[in-house]
Amino acid sequence: MSARCIMVLGTTSGAGKSWLTTALCRHYARQGLKVAPFKAQNMSNNARVVASSNGQGEIGSAQYFQALAAKAEPEVRMNPLLLKPEADTHSQVVLMGQVSDELTAMPWRGRSLKVWPHIAAALDALRAENDVVVIEGAGSPAEINLSSSDIVNMRVAKHCNAACLLVTDIDRGGAFAHLYGTWALLPEDERALIKGFVLNKFRGDASLLVPAPQMLQELTGVPTVATLPMWWQHGLPEEDGVFDDRSISKGAVSLTVAVIAYPRISNLDEFQPLKNIPGLKLQWVRSPSELAGLKPTDWIILPGSKATSADLAWLRAQGLDAAVAQHAGQGGAVLGVCGGLQMLGEALIDPHGIDGNAPGLGLLPLVTVFEADKTVRHTQTRFASIPTSPAGVTEVPDDPATPWTSLAGVCVSGYEIHHGQTAQHPAMAAAGNVALEVLPGGLGWCNAQGNVLGLYLHGLLEDPAALKALFGVNSPTLDAVFDGLADYIGRHFTPGLLDSLGR
Incomplete structure (x- = not known):
């Protein structure tokens, strides 16, 4: 042949x-x-x-x-x-x-x-x-x-x-x-x-x-x-994950998902299925003003990064750290994926000179150590239970559940590409401040209030079971x-x- x-x-x-x-x-x-x-x-x-x-x-x-x-x-x-x-x-x-x-x-x-x-x-x-x-x-x-x-x-x-x-x-x-x-x-x-x-x-x-x-x-x-x-x-993810207002789903907007677009952002294509969710507005965010109108029911996503410490420094320079913390403090949904998970923790430690040391955002009591060897693998796993009553949410008293609550018990598949290994911050854990491990093997963590979720698993928002649990809809298949x-x-x-x- x-x-x-x-x-x-x-x-x-x-x-x-x-x-x-x-x-x-x-x-x-x-x-x-x-x-x-x-x-x-x-x-x-x-x-x-x-x-x-x-x-x-x-x-x-x-x-x-x-x-x-x-x-x-x-x-x-x-x-x-x-x-x-x-x-x-x-x-x-x-x-x-x-x-x-x-x-x-x-x-x-x-x-x-x-x-x-x-x-x-x-x-x-x-x-x-x-x-x-x-x-x-x-x-x-x-x-x-x-x-x-x-x-x-x-x-x-x-x-x-x-x-x-x-x-x-x-x-x-x-x-x-x-x-x-x-x-x-x-x-x-x-x-x-x-x-x-x-x-x-x-x-x-x-x-x-x-x-x-x-x-x-x-x-x-x-x-x-x-x-x-x-x-x-x-419907095909763009080569660099780019989208704009002309690709937003038609209809009245009931949910805004704001993705922080730092300079070395990676794996944006995994958010493509969100563009097909009715009533969902998906937008880039590069300044605090773009987060000012978010409701507690809206999401902020910290996506993957090829230079986590440098992107975290950029995020701070823009004042986005305070804006993300304010949204989380109001019970707003925050999702960190891979590098985003690492940013949500207390500290990034780099003994091998891979990415750089940095203090984290402090929204999860975790610490990440960058290892010399990169983890590259497919993963199938199941979510544990997730808290249902976030503290500080007064704007939506009729719906105390966080968006992540619906993932409890859902079996999902995706992939991992990361140098970092993340675990509980020892001193904080000893003081009683413990993150909930919602995916086994250090793949996923949630704060005690249930509104801040960090995952090493890429592809959650491409998984049909996760999309069904989060939005109650089926996204068009790639074959179609x-x-x-x-x-x-x-x-x-x-x-x-x-x-x-x-x-």
Whole structure:
């Protein structure tokens, strides 16, 4: 078996590569073909736990969802190199699912020589085992300052002779210049691999595009094979977890969920299902003023972080620590996930120089110690009982239960990615201030009032049982989302084009 390879390139980051790759994975899988996604290098703090030769490892969330769309088991060969930014000029390097301290310390350009053999071997193995491999590029293939050390765009395309689609975001303006400029900067042998241009996020009258697509084809020899209308609520988590007011569920707002958006926020894609809850408003928060209108029944979420101590310092600098504490003191719901859990405690202790020491927010009597080894695993567990009468809640006397009370006894599944290990603060526990362990093995803790909950478990808000317990509704399945994406491109691509690629 030698797979045909179809590659999605973009004129910029955010052009639409990830979702189009996902849609193509489901399109070909629905034809009964054996399909696998591939992205040589992803830079993202959104990661998932998947199978690897060492047991379990990490890949970018986009490739995880693409594998599910392809009806394939997600595994590390689908994203052999993952860069997880920890600062503006530094990233943790994950090779074949495992953190590599050697590569993390290595300069960017020198790294490519080391990693290319692993990337090529992973791609070749997937090609040997599948009918189709759908490949996602990164950024733009015309970043000529990086072409000599390229390991993710045209070097990959040439390695497997991929049929390439070049997608651009026409909503930003300048789409035809982006397409032509990208094509023009490529060497002639690389231009020959581009089989079609795709205009993404189009709003308006498509007839007004004439005669630009034809003129572009006369200049390049490449046809425009699809004009994709703007689609805000396709249901697929964005590559970087981004959402805005246009993606809020329609209807009257009965619950606001405010997510603190610190600089090194991670794993935002796990909140995507909340966008589909009727009456729920999901919003970013970067200042105390954005929390001022919250009711005690509303939620504040402290999500994961790739640099917990630094993000905690940022949170304090904005004055958000006091705003979160005030909401919790009024009996308001606060949820911390992974790094967010660590922030909720009394102290962060870093003996190995992994993340940094810091005082916590003091909302849970816990202490976190960062260990040298990272915990990476799938987890299935069950919630213990959670207190039902938060102290200090006078605004909602008819409903004393916290939102977390409904999780008692619910069996949930998710994943863990963390260096920190969290336990009761010894001195506080001795004084009688004890957090309630609501998930076994140090996975989840709650304060005595029941309104502040911290979890190491990512994916709670993707779990159908948890969503049902918390909101009484069923979120659309991912399978339905993937089918919707495949139907969408089927309607808007030139008929027969997708099936002819790579032949």
